[in-house]
Amino acid sequence: MLSKSIIEDIFFEALASGGDFAEIFMEDNFSTEIATVGGNIERGMSGRDFGIGIRIFSGLRSVYAYTNDLSKDNLINITRRATQAIKENKKDIVVNFDKKVIPVDHPYRLLPSKVDFTKKMEFTKRAYNAAKTYDEIISQVTVNYLDQEQNVLIANTEGVYVEDKRVRTRMLILVAAEYNGQIETGYIGPGALMGTEFYEKISIEDYAREAARNAKTMAMADYCPAGNMPVVVDNGFGGLMFHEACGHSLEASSVAKGLSVFSNRIGEKIASDLVTLVDDGSIINSWGSLGVDDEGMKTQKNILIEKGILKGYMIDKLNSRRMNMAATASGRRQNYRFAPTSRMTNTYIDNGTSTKEDIIGNTEKGLFAKYISAGSVNPATGHFNFSLSEAYLIENGKITKPVKGATLIGNGNKILQDVDMVGNNLEIGQGYCYAGSGALFIGAGQPTIRVKTMTVGGREE
Incomplete structure (x- = not known):
């Protein structure tokens, strides 16, 4: 994360042209997505996204710039260029990060980045097997797994300097059922703001069977009257x-x-x-x-x-x-x-x-x-x-x-x-x-x- 001294330099530059508020939003985000069709991996991706957004207000006017080059020279340069859209009189500013913000605590136990890829695949296979074996009418099962660890730093000229860690995981289950030439789908997507211990708290199989039940029911249904x-x-x-x-x-x-x-x-x-x-x-x-x-x-x-x-x-x-x-x-x-x-x-x-x-x-x-x-x-x-x-x-x-x-x-x-x-x-x-x-x-x-x-x-x- 950026040092407070660099953030202060950004703020001084931002307000030098007359802005009356400045903010930085810095993000370091790790994510995994696994897409499976028929129990086989169609797409698997793990990645990291890292960057910073800088926002400046002058009254009701707002300018926003972002970059993933966090060198001091670049940050000062894009801030300077952003403030050219404001062009107001210079404001005096004193930056003190003294506005204490304590985030709401959302506990997690198993960070997704610490869980092996094969374990995540096992989650998807459990969902696939439960849905596919629900009934012979089930023709296709798609299961997507995703997780995210988003680390953010937010600071502004009102004195806020706060970090927040957002850990999420979710499974998306889409089931197709075919009956008399008609195909209908059922969908369910359980998720939570927590680590992969989430899958210890729910029954993956029950969710998958619910999606399958939904698909079967609609495949055999009559059309709705208006x-x-x-x-x-x-x-x-x-x-x-x-x-x-x-x-x-x-x-x-x-x-x-x-x-x-x-x-x-x-x-x-x-x-x-x-x-x-x-x-x-x-x-x-x-x-x-x-x-x-x-x-x-x-x-x-x-x-x-x-x-x-x-x-x-x-x-x-x-x-x-x-x-x-x-x-x-x-x-x-x-x-x-x-x-x-x-x-x-x-x-x-x-x-x-x-x-x-x-x-x-x-x-x-x-x-x-x-x-x-x-x-x-x-x-x-x-x-x-x-x-x-x-x-x-x-x-x-x-x-x-x-x-x-x-x-x-x-x-x-x-x-x-x-x-x-x-x-x-x-x-x-x-x-x-x-x-x-x-x-x-x-x-x-x-x-x-x-x-x-x-x-x-x-x-x-």
């Missing part, structure tokens, strides 16, 4: 619906510019009384967690909506200036090549009081969405669409036949108001989010919830 109906979304990664439909519209990157349906609405009732929406990057060992955010702020629990009332946004440092509101430890980036902006960590609907059985039993006719596979949203309007990788009809208060090809279409503002039952079985799933500051690890979760009416897209077989 129409407006109540929709029950299961717990866990069903929370992706609210991540996409509402979460992005609560990020300061859109709120600060007035591009969100929720801009300037703090204190307003925007959702059902049953809805409390939280973003929390401090959940111990959770996939979307961090010790500090990528701007050096200790992660925290942010209540966005409380019993239907909009309480706050996810705010990064630059947008906190635009909004005149405090940052919320929501500044994130994929790596040193990206300037940070406001992004989600672990976002979830909090527990309610109903049971899953109550919710199903109180739904005469509707759709049960077990797994959501993907979605998109326009933050300016709140309009979204999601595809379901596993769904069932609900008839007379019971889950009946599986249906495939289902999509959910709606508006985030409206579904928040249309949630009329919330379960007590909160679970958070693991995923990725792609936006302006790159691809990020995120958690999305909820208990089982019911939306009283949604537009369901489908087709008759």
